Amino acid sequence: xxxxxxxxxxxxxxxxxxxxxxxxxxxxxxxxxxxxxxxxxxxxxxxxxxxxxxxxxxxxxxxxxxxxxxxxxxxxxxxxxxxxxxxxxxxxxxxxxxxxxxxxxxxxxxxxxxxxxxxxxxxxxxxxxxxxxxxxxxxxxxxxxxxxxxxxxxxxxxxxxxxxxxxxxxxxxxxxxxxxxxxxxxxxxxxxxxxxxxxxxxxxxxxxxxxxxxxxxxxxxxxxxxxxxxxxxxxxxxxxxxxxxxxxxxxxxxxxxxxxxxxxxxxxxxxxxxxxxxxxxxxxxxxxxxxxxxxxxxxxxxxxxxxxxxxxxxxxxxxxxxxxxxxxxxxxxxxxxxxxxxxxxxxxxxxxxxxxxxxxxxxxxxxxxxxxxxxxxxxxxxxxxxxxxxxxxxxxxxxxxxxxxxxxxxxxxxxxxxxxxxxxxxxxxxxxxxxxxxxxxxxxxxxxxxxxxxxxxxxxxxxxxxxxxxxxxxxxxxxxxxxxxxxxxxxxxxxxxxxxxxxxxxxxxxxxxxxxxxxxxxxxxxxxxxxxxxxxxxxxxxxxxxxxxxxxxxxxxxxxxxxxxxxxxxxxxxxxxxxxxxxxxxxxxxxxxxxxxxxxxxxxxxxxxxxxxxxxxxxxxxxxxxxxxxxxxxxxxxxxxxxxxxxxxxxxxxxxxxxxxxxxxxxxxxxxxxxxxxxxxxxxxxxxxxxxxxxxxxxxxxxxxxxxxxxxxxxxxxxxxxxxxxxxxxxxxxxxxxxx
DNA sequence: AGCACGCCGACT
DNA sequence: GTCGGCGTGCTC
Numbered sequence: 157x158x159x160x161x162x163x164x165x166x167x168x169x170x171x172x173x174x175x176x177x178x179x180x181x182x183x184x185x186x187x188x189x190x191x192x193x194x195x196x197x198x199x200x201x202x203x204x205x206x207x208x209x210x211x212x213x214x215x216x217x218x219x220x221x222x223x224x225x226x227x228x229x230x231x232x233x234x235x236x237x238x239x240x241x242x243x244x245x246x247x248x249x250x251x252x253x254x255x256x257x258x259x260x261x262x263x264x265x266x267x268x269x270x271x272x273x274x275x276x277x278x279x280x281x282x283x284x285x286x287x288x289x290x291x292x293x294x295x296x297x298x299x300x301x302x303x304x305x306x307x308x309x310x311x312x313x314x315x316x317x318x319x320x321x322x323x324x325x326x327x328x329x330x331x332x333x334x335x336x337x338x339x340x341x342x343x344x345x346x347x348x349x350x351x352x353x354x355x356x357x358x359x360x361x362x363x364x365x366x367x368x369x370x371x372x373x374x375x376x377x378x379x380x381x382x383x384x385x386x387x388x389x390x391x392x393x394x395x396x397x398x399x400x401x402x403x404x405x406x407x408x409x410x411x412x413x414x415x416x417x418x419x420x421x422x423x424x425x426x427x428x429x430x431x432x433x434x435x436x437x438x439x440x441x442x443x444x445x446x447x448x449x450x451x452x453x454x455x456x457x458x459x460x461x462x463x464x465x466x467x468x469x470x471x472x473x474x475x476x477x478x479x480x481x482x483x484x485x486x487x488x489x490x491x492x493x494x495x496x497x498x499x500x501x502x503x504x505x506x507x508x509x510x511x512x513x514x515x516x517x518x519x520x521x522x523x524x525x526x527x528x529x530x531x532x533x534x535x536x537x538x539x540x541x542x543x544x545x546x547x548x549x550x551x552x553x554x555x556x557x558x559x560x561x562x563x564x565x566x567x568x569x570x571x572x573x574x575x576x577x578x579x580x581x582x583x584x585x586x587x588x589x590x591x592x593x594x595x596x597x598x599x600x601x602x603x604x605x606x607x608x609x610x611x612x613x614x615x616x617x618x619x620x621x622x623x624x625x626x627x628x629x630x631x632x633x634x635x636x637x638x639x640x641x642x643x644x645x646x647x648x649x650x651x652x653x654x655x656x657x658x659x660x661x662x663x664x665x666x667x668x669x670x671x672x673x674x675x676x677x678x679x680x681x682x683x684x685x686x687x688x689x690x691x692x693x694x695x696x697x698x699x700x701x702x703x704x705x706x707x708x709x710x711x712x713x714x715x716x717x718x719x720x721x722x723x724x725x726x727x728x729x730x731x732x733x734x735x736x737x738x739x740x741x742x743x744x745x746x747x748x749x750x751x752x753x754x755x756x757x758x759x760x761x762x763x764x765x766x767x768x769x770x771x772x773x774x775x776x777x778x779x780x781x782x783x784x785x786x787x788x789x790x791x792x793x794x795x796x797x798x799x800x801x802x803x804x805x806x807x808x809x810x811x812x813x814x815x816x817x818x819x820x821x822x823x824x825x826x827x828x829x830x831x832x833x834x835x836x837x838x839x840x841x842x843x844x845x846x847x848x849x850x851x852x853x854x855x856x857x858x859x860x861x862x863x864x865x866x867x868x869x870x871x872x873x874x875x876x877x878x879x880x881x882x883x884x885x886x887x888x889x890x891x892x893x894x895x896x
Numbered sequence: 897a898g899c900a901c902g903c904c905g906a907c908t
Numbered sequence: 909g910t911c912g913g914c915g916t917g918c919t920c
Contacts, residue, residue, distance in 0.1 A: 182897095182920080186920090190920035191920050192920060209919095209920090210898090210920080211899070211900090211918075213898075230920085233919090266897090267897085270897090
């Protein structure tokens with residue numbers, strides 16, 4: 157036998173080398189990582205970002221922890237890793253965080269990991285930029301254009317081809333000509349950072365009084381460089397941002413990265429500029445409509461540590477920072493922190509978890525903290541930093557309730573004489589009034605005066621809202637729209653349709669009737685011309701180009717109106733009666749924010765809240781400024797509503813995507829099932845509501861993503877009550893009534 | 897999540 | 909006779 161044939165024999169029949177296998181999280185709802193073979197010579201470690209074959213396609217995955225204990229996968233199924241990306245592996249803390257979130261939210265780890273890898277092509281290093289450097293010599297013919305280029309390039313600094321042409325004010329072909337003559341050498345430059353490095357000492361704020369004390373307390377906490385949660389609770393305009401900027405400065409001095417979470421809507425140019433004024437450079441941005449290229453670069457530079465500060469919406473929480481040392485959650489109470497698809501989570505809570513796992517401080521900030529943060533503050537789990545007064549010369553507006561039972565509007569109107577008088581005086585003084593009504597359109601309900609027909613959405617049974625400006629009836633639930641008819645579709649009578657209740661358009665009509673001379677603007681999401689137009693309108697208002705602004709919740713956030721000295725809440729009671737367990741809290745937060753729009757530059761200002769329930773604790777809390785009493789009461793109410801018995805809650809079923817909900821629901825189902833009276837409801841991602849001082853013993857889990865699975869499960873639950881003390885994961889996207 | 901397979905209704 | 913709806917199952 158020749159050597160050749162023995163080699164062939166060996167290759168064919170020798171036992172194949174046992175391939176090393178590693179677990180890999182793939183972006184798919186599998187309950188655990190899949191095993192892949194590591195090709196000879198490929199170096200992978202836990203956290204490595206890899207490309208692997210999955211069925212017919214190639215996907216991005218992450219090598220996970222845990223060794224060869226792949227639960228008896230058929231070795232024939234094993235496929236090799238295609239390649240490893242040239243990218244720092246996800247840190248151990250990040251992997252622990254992903255695992256934790258996966259367990260807590262009862263979602264597959266692959267889905268959570270996918271959120272951390274949301275940057276299509278960022279896993280390879282950014283390509284080097286081709287650059288030019290002047291190496292001397294002179295061209296055969298020195299034209300004026302060429303001279304200009306040489307003059308600029310002779311400083312020895314590297315230029316890009318376009319950059320040099322642009323700087324010299326010539327076309328790129330001039331530069332090309334010079335390249336052709338060997339005047340330049342081509343070099344490769346590291347791609348420029350997406351933002352400059354922020355400087356903690358750039359423009360340190362001069363803080364005084366309570367702000368200074370707050371900043372010192374906070375910085376002392378940050379200096380410990382260990383896990384802690386601080387809650388900054390300060391009224392609008394109290395300088396919260398300046399205070400947490402000092403925490404950021406301290407973290408930057410420690411050489412660690414910072415993440416600022418903001419609700420998407422608050423992530424504005426003005427915030428970025430404010431940051432730049434303090435730190436001399438903008439933070440990198442991260443949000444859903446970032447250009448793909450920018451997105452990749454921010455992702456990449458967060459992993460490599462080139463970016464020091466990211467300001468982002470909730471998804472930024474899953475950026476795999478190289479060395480994260482601080483998370484700020486601004487507007488911590490904002491419902492936009494809840495993600496309610498795929499992985500259901502509240503970014504504020506997960507920020508706290510990330511801080512605990514990474515052992516660094518987390519700072520929650522709000523003028524109107526959520527009930528759960530308030531509880532955590534009171535119980536001492538979070539340290540609180542209270543900023544009770546406004547900063548500088550701004551004063552809080554003087555707030556009063558208008559009892560609508562005593563100050564009835566004229567027939568067909570919605571504005572009380574008290575409020576109208578106040579608006580009139582404000583406009584006479586040359587100042588601005590804001591009338592707030594959180595209801596788009598002209599009227600929330602239209603009916604026929606002859607037969608009583610009510611216009612209802614054909615798809616989802618909510619009332620159609622009249623939009624008189626557009627001549628439409630719209631469903632605010634599903635988006636259905638139809639032309640407003642002239643005759644009743646039921647009885648055919650012409651011109652007897654009547655609008656019930658007010659919307660902003662109708663308030664504008666009333667305002668124009670009373671103040672025909674005043675310049676009036678309506679601001680709602682129905683505004684034509686999109687964000688740009690809205691921006692223009694807001695700027696115009698700030699410049700004093702309007703006297704009376706009528707707006708929905710769009711006006712509650714962010715923007716400052718220096719001339720605004722009166723805020724009138726047209727119907728403060730909206731939202732108090734809608735059965736949402738957060739109704740009181742949300743109303744308190746929204747109305748506090750709106751009234752906070754007034755008086756931010758020192759002018760004496762007022763707020764009038766029209767209500768039919770002047771004794772309601774929410775109304776009392778807002779006008780008295782005694783938030784603490786409101787929260788104490790609210791917490792007690794929550795406990796009463798959430799803990800059993802559930803009986804008096806509605807017979808609705810909603811999803812339980814977080815563990816806290818699931819536990820709560822398990823109790824509810826157990827209590828309710830024998831009578832099938834109904835099941836307690838909390839929306840997804842409301843876990844902290846249930847966790848407010850609650851104690852939980854059960855977890856029940858419905859596996860499966862199909863409605864039929866859940867229906868079957870729920871029927872069984874309703875028929876027999878829960879059998880297992882496992883875990884519940886009830887996911888509903890169908891009409892709950894259909895089970896009952 | 898994707899994607900293939902497979903089983904029943906309206907069509908070139 | 910086929911095209912295509914979506915219910916079901918699988919991916920290391």
